[in-house]
Every structure is written in structure tokens, then in C-alpha cells.
Amino acid sequence: MSTRLKYSLIHHDGNARAGILNLAGQQIETPIFMPVGTNGTVKAITVNELKEIGYQLILGNTYHLSLRPGDETVKKLGGLHHFMNWDRGILTDSGGFQVFSLGKLNKITRDGVFFQSHLDGQKISLTPERSIEIQENLNSNIMMVLDECLGLPADREKVQKSIELTTHWAQRSFDARKSENNLFGIVQGANYDDLRIESAQALMEIDFDGYAIGGLSVGESKDIMYRITNLIAPILPTYKPRYLMGVGDPVDLLGAVGSGIDMFDCVMATRNARNGSLFTFDGKISIKQSKYKEDHLPIEASCQCEVCQNYSRGYLRHLYQANEILSSRLNSYHNLYFFKKLMEKAREAILQNRYLSFKKDFLAQYLP
Amino acid sequence: MSTRLKYSLIHHDGNARAGILNLAGQQIETPIFMPVGTNGTVKAITVNELKEIGYQLILGNTYHLSLRPGDETVKKLGGLHHFMNWDRGILTDSGGFQVFSLGKLNKITRDGVFFQSHLDGQKISLTPERSIEIQENLNSNIMMVLDECLGLPADREKVQKSIELTTHWAQRSFDARKSENNLFGIVQGANYDDLRIESAQALMEIDFDGYAIGGLSVGESKDIMYRITNLIAPILPTYKPRYLMGVGDPVDLLGAVGSGIDMFDCVMATRNARNGSLFTFDGKISIKQSKYKEDHLPIEASCQCEVCQNYSRGYLRHLYQANEILSSRLNSYHNLYFFKKLMEKAREAILQNRYLSFKKDFLAQYLP
Numbered sequence: 001m002s003t004r005l006k007y008s009l010i011h012h013d014g015n016a017r018a019g020i021l022n023l024a025g026q027q028i029e030t031p032i033f034m035p036v037g038t039n040g041t042v043k044a045i046t047v048n049e050l051k052e053i054g055y056q057l058i059l060g061n062t063y064h065l066s067l068r069p070g071d072e073t074v075k076k077l078g079g080l081h082h083f084m085n086w087d088r089g090i091l092t093d094s095g096g097f098q099v100f101s102l103g104k105l106n107k108i109t110r111d112g113v114f115f116q117s118h119l120d121g122q123k124i125s126l127t128p129e130r131s132i133e134i135q136e137n138l139n140s141n142i143m144m145v146l147d148e149c150l151g152l153p154a155d156r157e158k159v160q161k162s163i164e165l166t167t168h169w170a171q172r173s174f175d176a177r178k179s180e181n182n183l184f185g186i187v188q189g190a191n192y193d194d195l196r197i198e199s200a201q202a203l204m205e206i207d208f209d210g211y212a213i214g215g216l217s218v219g220e221s222k223d224i225m226y227r228i229t230n231l232i233a234p235i236l237p238t239y240k241p242r243y244l245m246g247v248g249d250p251v252d253l254l255g256a257v258g259s260g261i262d263m264f265d266c267v268m269a270t271r272n273a274r275n276g277s278l279f280t281f282d283g284k285i286s287i288k289q290s291k292y293k294e295d296h297l298p299i300e301a302s303c304q305c306e307v308c309q310n311y312s313r314g315y316l317r318h319l320y321q322a323n324e325i326l327s328s329r330l331n332s333y334h335n336l337y338f339f340k341k342l343m344e345k346a347r348e349a350i351l352q353n354r355y356l357s358f359k360k361d362f363l364a365q366y367l368p
Numbered sequence: 369m370s371t372r373l374k375y376s377l378i379h380h381d382g383n384a385r386a387g388i389l390n391l392a393g394q395q396i397e398t399p400i401f402m403p404v405g406t407n408g409t410v411k412a413i414t415v416n417e418l419k420e421i422g423y424q425l426i427l428g429n430t431y432h433l434s435l436r437p438g439d440e441t442v443k444k445l446g447g448l449h450h451f452m453n454w455d456r457g458i459l460t461d462s463g464g465f466q467v468f469s470l471g472k473l474n475k476i477t478r479d480g481v482f483f484q485s486h487l488d489g490q491k492i493s494l495t496p497e498r499s500i501e502i503q504e505n506l507n508s509n510i511m512m513v514l515d516e517c518l519g520l521p522a523d524r525e526k527v528q529k530s531i532e533l534t535t536h537w538a539q540r541s542f543d544a545r546k547s548e549n550n551l552f553g554i555v556q557g558a559n560y561d562d563l564r565i566e567s568a569q570a571l572m573e574i575d576f577d578g579y580a581i582g583g584l585s586v587g588e589s590k591d592i593m594y595r596i597t598n599l600i601a602p603i604l605p606t607y608k609p610r611y612l613m614g615v616g617d618p619v620d621l622l623g624a625v626g627s628g629i630d631m632f633d634c635v636m637a638t639r640n641a642r643n644g645s646l647f648t649f650d651g652k653i654s655i656k657q658s659k660y661k662e663d664h665l666p667i668e669a670s671c672q673c674e675v676c677q678n679y680s681r682g683y684l685r686h687l688y689q690a691n692e693i694l695s696s697r698l699n700s701y702h703n704l705y706f707f708k709k710l711m712e713k714a715r716e717a718i719l720q721n722r723y724l725s726f727k728k729d730f731l732a733q734y735l736p
Contacts, residue, residue, distance in 0.1 A: 040686060044693040069661065069686040076662050077682045085678045293437065294444050310453045314445045318408060318437040325412040325696055 005142070005182045005209055007241045007262075011351050015234050015260040018350040021057075021241055023182070024089040024141045028056045030241065030262040031346055033253065033339045034091060035269060038064050040074070040084045043270045044328040045336065047086045052306075053337050057089035057141075059265045062134050063098030067117050067124075071137035079139035091265070092140035094131045094173075094186075097214075097246075100149040108148065110165065128172040136179045144212065145173035147186040152220040159190040163199040174206050182209035184243060187232055190215060191224045196232055204237065211236045212243040213261075217252070226255055233260035250279065250342055250366065254359045257346050269339045273331035276320045279338040283367030287331065292317040305337035373510070373550045373577055375609045375630075379719050383602050383628040386718040389425075389609055391550070392457040392509045396424045398609065398630040399714055401621065401707045402459060403637060406432050408442070408452045411638045412696040413704065415454045420674075421701070421708050425457035425509075427633045430502050431466030435485050435492075439505035447507035459633075460508035462499045462541075462554075465582075465614070468517040476516065478533065496540040504547045512580065513541035515554040520588040527558045531567040542574050550577035552611060555600055558583060559592045564600050572605065579604045580611040581629075585620070594623050601628035618647065618710055618734065622727045625714050637707045641699035644688045647706040651735030655699065660685040673705035 006022040007030075021028040035042045035050065038061040042050060050058065060080055065071060077083045080090055096113065099105060103115035103124075112127030128146045135143040147166045150159060166188045177183055185203035189196035203211065213232050216225045229244060233256070236242050243263035244256045253264055272279070276288040280300040287299075298308035299316065307316075307330045319327035349358030374390040375398075389396040403410045403418065406429040410418060418426065428448055433439060445451045448458055464481065467473060471483035471492075480495030496514045503511040515534045518527060534556045545551055553571035557564035571579065581600050584593045597612060601624070604610050611631035612624045621632055640647070644656045648668040653660075655667075666676035667684065675684075675698045687695035717726030 039690040039692055040683070041692050041694040044697075046694065046697070064690075068690060069682070073662055073682065073686075077664055077680055083680075083683050083686075085683075294441055296445055312445060312451075314437070314441065315408070315451055315453075318441075318451075322407040322432075322436060324407055324409050325693055326409040326414065328693055329412075329414070329697070 003180055005241070007210070007239055009238060012260075013350045013353045013355040014258065015230075016258050016346075016350045016355040017260055017262060018347045019241070019262055021262070023057065026056050026088060028089065029344075029347055031253075031257045031343050032057060032263055033269075033343050034059045034263065034265040035336055035339075036061070036265055036267045037084070038267075039068070040065060040080060042332075042336075044274065044325070044332040045270070047084065049333060050086075050336070051088070053333070053340050055088070055336070055340065057091060058086065060090050060092045060138060060140060061098060062092045062095035062131060062138065063102065065138060066095060066134045067119055067122075071134040075137040075139070079137075081139065089142070090138075090140040091142035092135045092138055092144065093245075094144040094146040095126055095134065096131070096146045097149050099126055110168070112146070128169040129176040132173050132176040132183075136177070136181065139179070140181060142182045142184060142210065143177070144184050145170045145186055145208075147188055147214055149215055149218070150188070150190055152190055152215070152218060152224065154190045156192060156195075159188075159192055159195055162190075163188050163195055163202070166199065167202040170203055170208075171206055174208070184208055184210040184212050186212045186214040186245070187236075188215045189228075191220065191228065193228070193231055196228055197235065200232055200235060208240070210241040210243060210263075212245050214245045216244065217246040217248050217266075222252070225252065226259075229256050229261060230259040236260075250339075251363065253342065254346060254362060257350075258355065258359060269335040270332045273335040274328045276327070276331065278331060279335050281338075281362070281365055287313060287316050288320050289317070299334055303334070303337065305334050307331075307334040307337075371548055373609070375578070375607055377606060380628075381718045381721045381723040382626065383598075384626050384714075384718045384723045385628055385630055386715045387609070387630055389630070391425065394424050394456060396457065397712075397715055399621075399625045399711050400425060400631055401637075401711050402427045402631065402633040403704055403707075404429070404633055404635045405452070406635075407436070408433060408448060410700075410704075412642065412693070412700040413638070415452065417701060418454075418704070419456070421705050423456070423704070423708065425459060426454065428458050428460045428506060428508060429466060430460045430463035430499060430506065431470065433506060434463060434502045435487055439502040443505040443507070447505075449507065457510070458506075458508040459510035460503045460506055460512065461613075462512040462514040463494055463502065464499070464514045465517050467494055478536070480514070480537075496537040497544040500541050500544040500551075504545070504549065507547070508549060510550045510552060510578065511545070512552050513538045513554055513576075515556055515582055517583055517586070518556070518558055520558055520583070520586060520592065522558045524560060524563075527556075527560055527563055530558075531556050531563055531570070534567065535570040538571055538576075539574055542576070552576055552578040552580050554580045554582040554613070555604075556583045557596075559588065559596065561596070561599055564596055565603065568600055568603060576608070578609040578611060578631075580613050582613045584612065585614040585616050585634075590620070593620065594627075597624050597629065598627040604628075618707075619731065621710065622714060622730060625718075626723065626727060637703040638700045641703040642696045644695070644699065646699060647703050649730070649733055655681060655684050656688050657685070667702055671702070671705065673702050675699075675702040675705075
């Protein structure tokens with residue numbers, strides 16, 4: 001499965017793109033949402049259920065898996081695919097974002113980042129080379145370069161230094177690769193348009209298999225995210241996949257698809273599910289509300305998912321109230337189904353040259 | 369589905385019985401283990417998975433469901449079968465055992481029991497009539513009479529009074545039934561052989577659809593459980609099902625099958641699973657142990673379940689360590705599969721007149 005990807009642009013409608021990502025022996029239709037499988041499992045969901053819904057590509061977290069069970073252990077157990085019994089595509093992040101958000105960060109040098117594990121306080125270093133080594137031990141189909149993740153807002157001078165470091169790390173990541181697995185560069189530059197462009201251009205000089213936009217969806221205003229995505233996506237290589245990291249909300253997904261993004265990941269689908277927040281095309285509902293106590297209707301009348309075909313809101317509310325594991329299971333299933341359908345509908349609209357009206361109709365119906 | 373059951377004794381080998389329980393439109397092969405679905409779900413498992421494993425009859429808890437979401441709510445949502453999307457058999461207990469073990473018990477009178485909910489402290493009374501009303505609202509296929517559950521050891525005089533009360537409540541439960549749903553009596557009498565027999569005889573004078581042995585598996589020595597089961601099971605009506613409540617451990621199950629018991633329930637299969645304790649024919653294993661860290665073998669090499677066919681001990685240990693919901697899912701699935709297979713093997717041995725040697729071989733292989 002470890003062969004280079006091929007992205008075919010099938011059709012575009014404005015900047016929005018419908019493509020085919022040839023990866024891991026599969027034809028993956030884009031735009032695509034990737035469920036997050038932090039610890040070698042998409043939380044509460046089996047690989048068979050992911051297939052049932054139609055997912056072909058999921059995300060694994062390098063930071064978490066390298067700490068527990070350890071990338072050497074995953075390698076000994078046959079790599080991440082075999083370990084978790086998933087024979088479709090896996091993208092792994094570099095671990096950088098989690099070092100910055102979860103670990104106790106001690107130091108950043110030109111060499112790499114030094115931090116303490118959030119699990120046991122162990123002191124660990126993560127260099128571009130080590131990140132690639134971990135990802136090659138996991139043997140993911142798409143690897144990401146280590147990048148520095150700054151919070152927003154950020155001082156311009158600091159950002160300038162940061163993108164220089166990120167480019168340096170990107171080159172080292174590229175040079176460190178020993179496998180045929182794919183590797184994506186990550187555009188940084190905070191909220192500075194010119195620095196974002198500078199970062200993108202520097203990375204495009206390295207022949208990555210795809211390009212991501214990072215450092216967004218970290219608490220900045222939506223305006224900034226939309227502006228940067230709309231600025232950068234169109235200048236990235238036409239015949240390579242474009243990935244907006246950590247996004248997100250259905251409204252943001254459709255905005256970014258409109259800018260020309262092909263790939264997304266976000267914990268929202270499954271995390272919200274576990275908190276009783278369910279996505280529908282009429283907006284989110286909170287299943288814990290008492291008004292659903294005796295409601296015999298499904299989450300969403302028009303939804304064809306297994307959960308909506310078989311269970312009432314009254315039952316789902318009860319499971320949530322009783323803190324039953326089945327609550328997380330059924331809610332996660334429905335939400336993942338929703339995100340899959342949303343991407344399918346977006347693709348269909350692009351192919352039919354009606355993406356803008358599709359998005360407009362969606363926004364009119366969807367109550368955030 | 370609310371029609372009277374029919375039990376056919378197909379074959380016996382000593383006291384051990386292989387039967388067919390005609391219930392809820394199904395032919396259910398006995399002896400049978402019933403997974404426990406306390407809150408309207410077998411914990412961590414879907415109804416489709418129960419069917420996949422082959423279960424045809426599960427248990428629901430009257431106490432829990434009457435408190436949350438409330439039996440009236442379940443009734444409004446179509447009864448427990450429809451509520452939880454289960455079209456096979458359901459047995460409900462009377463709620464008595466949980467009142468004694470979970471609720472804050474305030475008073476027992478000839479009328480009934482008075483207690484405070486373990487959820488919100490609400491003061492509630494449970495009479496034989498109310499228990500039947502709840503169970504008829506849930507619309508289970510088999511209902512249980514309200515009985516007094518004494519701990520062991522218990523004073524003889526107290527037990528004597530208790531079985532008189534239990535018989536009185538049993539008659540009132542019988543008289544209170546408005547549906548065609550089945551109703552089982554429950555033999556009590558603690559560890560007194562003569563009182564157990566007295567209780568059984570009094571209940572057999574009432575024409576119940578089946579008979580249970582209660583008040584065992586409550587912390588007494590195994591010897592007492594085996595002695596009482598072996599004393600009472602054989603004197604219960606031959607052409608009605610016999611149910612040993614709350615048992616249990618694989619070794620105890622086989623002991624009780626040997627005494628002529630047809631039905632069992634126990635939370636052990638699923639509770640142990642959530643705690644990482646997995647059943648195999650070689651005994652229990654604790655998946656959390658570090659020796660499984662890099663173990664690529666399945667839980668049990670000879671097991672045909674989905675979990676053993678697809679996942680390694682190394683992966684299952686990791687899921688447990690990472691506190692992933694999938695850990696509870698996969699472990700519960702395997703354990704439920706084990707209990708189903710155990711009962712199937714027991715039945716096969718009875719049909720082939722080799723029950724004792726089967727049990728002996730099992731005990732020789734199984735390390736508790």
C-alpha cells in the first residue's frame with residue numbers, strides 16, 4: 001500500500017474542486033472528510049462501521065501513538081493498518097500540534113522540540129527526522145512534516161522566524177524519508193497574507209506529494225481562517241491534494257471547499273457525538289434536552305444511517321442520560337454519516353456546477 | 369409476541385437438560401445464558417451484534433428502567449422491544465433485587481418495599497402489583513414476581529417469615545397480571561434445605577410459566593449454591609423452564625446445568641469485559657498485563673468470534689490502556705461470544721449423553 005498518491009482533478013466549479021485521490025489502492029473521491037483515530041481507533045467506532053459509512057481515509061495521531069503503545073510496538077505488530085485492522089488509507093500528523101497543545105513544552109531549537117509527555121511526564125525530543133521515523137514505523141500512507149504551530153495573534157517578527165524554521169524542518173523531513181510513503185508540506189504564516197504566501201512558495205520548491213494549510217482553526221476569528229484559506233488554496237499546485245488541518249465545522253468545511261480545499265480532519269464529529277451533540281442538515285441538536293424524552297422520531301427524518309433507521313430520539317436521550325457506551329457509539333455513527341454525506345453532496349454540486357447555490361441552500365437550512 | 373411460552377424437554381443426561389423454549393415467536397435452545405441489558409442496552413453492544421452472536425433472549429432491569437427513563441415513557445415509546453430495537457425475547461426481573469442492593473431501603477411491609485432511588489433519592493414504593501404493572505408497561509416476554517431477597521447467612525426464623533411473604537407476594541403478582549406475558553415464581557429459603565423445598569412447593573401450587581431459584585450468588589459459599597441448586601432444580605416442574613438468577617461464572621454455569629437449570633443471567637460477561645478480563649476455554653486472561661504489549665495472537669486462537677478473527681492481544685491491551693470505548697466494545701463482544709459457545713457446547717454434550725465428561729474436560733482446561 002506504500003506507493004505514491006496520484007491526484008486527478010475531475011472538475012472544478014469556481015475554486016471548488018472535485019477530484020480522485022489514488023491512494024493505498026483506492027480511488028478516493030474528494031473533497032473528503034477524514035475521521036480522527038487518535039489512539040489507533042476512531043473513538044467508539046469499528047473499522048467495519050467506517051467502511052459501512054464509506055470512509056476510505058482516516059487520520060492517526062503520531063504524538064499519541066508514539067507515546068502509547070509506542071511506534072516501535074506498532075511496527076512490531078505490523079504497522080498501524082494491521083494493528084487496528086484497517087486496510088484503507090491512513091494519514092498521520094507530525095505530532096507537532098499535540099506537542100504544542102497537550103505536552104508540557106520545554107524548548108524549541110533549530111534542531112526540534114523538547115517536551116514532557118502528558119501521560120507520564122517523560123522528557124522527549126521531537127525532530128523532523130524523528131517525526132518521519134515514527135510515521136514510517138506506523139507506516140501511514142500520508143505523512144506530515146513537523147512544523148511549528150504558533151497561536152494567534154502572533155507577532156510578525158516571530159512569525160517570520162517561525163516560517164523560516166518550518167521550511168527548514170520541512171526540507172529535513174523530506175530528506176529523512178526512507179519509504180515510498182507520501183509526505184505533505186504545511187503552509188504556516190499565521191494571519192499575515194504575505195508571510196503565508198512566502199511559506200507556500202518556499203514549500204512548493206520542495207516536491208511534496210500534497211500541501212496542507214496549518215495553524216488555522218486554533219481559536220482565531222472565522223474571518224481570518226476564511227481569508228487565509230481563500231488566499232492560499234488557489235495558489236497551491238493544481239494537481240496535488242490540498243488539506244486544511246483541523247477543520248471542522250460543517251459551515252467552515254463548505255467555505256473551505258469553495259476555496260479549493262480537498263481534505264479535512266476534525267475531532268468535532270466524534271467528540272460532539274460523545275457530548276450528545278448531533279449534526280443534521282437543519283443544524284445541531286442536543287440530544288440531552290428533555291423535550292426529546294418521549295420523542296419517537298429519529299435524529300433526522302431524511303437520514304438513511306443505521307441509527308436514524310432504527311432508533312428514536314427518546315431512546316438516544318435515554319442512553320445519553322444513563323451514560324451508556326451505546327450512546328457514544330450510536331451518536332458517533334450518525335455524526336460520521338452526516339459528515340460523509342455533506343462531503344458527497346458538496347462533490348455532487350461541484351460536478352453539476354452549482355456549488356455556490358448548494359452552499360447557499362445549506363446555510364439557509366442549517367442552524368448553527 | 370406476548371404469548372405464553374412452551375418448554376419442550378428434548379433430552380436429558382442425568383439431571384442436565386437440553387430443551388427448546390418456544391417464546392416470542394422463536395425456538396430458543398436451552399440451556400441458555402441471557403446477557404444483561406440493565407438500561408435498555410446490553411452495555412457497549414448493539415442488538416445487531418447480539419443477533420450476530422446468536423442471542424435470542426436478554427434481560428432488562430425493572431428497577432433501573434422504572435426510574436429512568438420511566439416505564440410510562442418506555443410504554444409511550446412502544447414498549448421495551450421497540451424502544452431498544454430488539455425483536456427477540458426479553459425477560460425482566462421484578463426490581464426487588466436492586467431495591468435491596470442499590471436503593472436505600474427504608475421499609476418492608478406485607479404490602480411491599482419502600483425505598484429511595486439511587487439516582488435522585490426520590491421515595492418510591494414497590495408492591496407486587498406495581499412490579500407487574502411496570503413489567504407490563506415494559507411489555508417483556510417473561511416477568512418475574514417480586515420477592516424478598518435476604519442476604520446470607522440469615523436467621524432461620526427470619527427466613528421462614530420471608531418465604532411466607534415471598535409466597536404471598538408471588539400470589540399477588542400472579543393475580544395482578546393483566547397481559548398474556550409469562551410470569552415466573554422465585555424459590556427462596558436461603559441456605560435451609562427444608563425451607564427451600566417448602567418455598568418451591570408453595571410456588572408450584574400457583575401455576576407459573578416457569579420457576580427461578582433466587583437468593584443465591586449473593587456472596588455465600590459455592591458449596592451452598594451448588595447444594596441448593598442441586599436440591600431444588602430437580603423437583604421443579606419438568607415441563608417448565610428453570611432459571612438460576614444472577615449466575616454466573618462459567619464453572620457455576622456448568623455446575624447448575626448439571627443440576628437441571630435451563631436459564632442463566634449474569635453481568636459478569638460484560639462487566640469483566642469492561643475491566644479487561646476476558647474469558648477463554650483456558651481460563652480468564654487480564655488483557656491489561658504488560659506481557660500482551662507486543663502479542664500478535666488473538667485472545668483465543670480457536671475462537672471464531674469477530675474480535676479473535678481480527679484483533680491482536682497487543683491491540684486490545686493498547687485500547688484498554690488508552691481507555692478507548694472500542695476496548696469495552698470488543699472485549700464485551702468476545703466475552704458474550706464465549707458464554708454463548710459455552711452453553712452451545714453444554715447442550716451438545718447433553719444431547720450426546722456425555723455431559724459429565726464434557727464438564728470434567730472443561731474444568732481440567734479452564735483455569736479460574
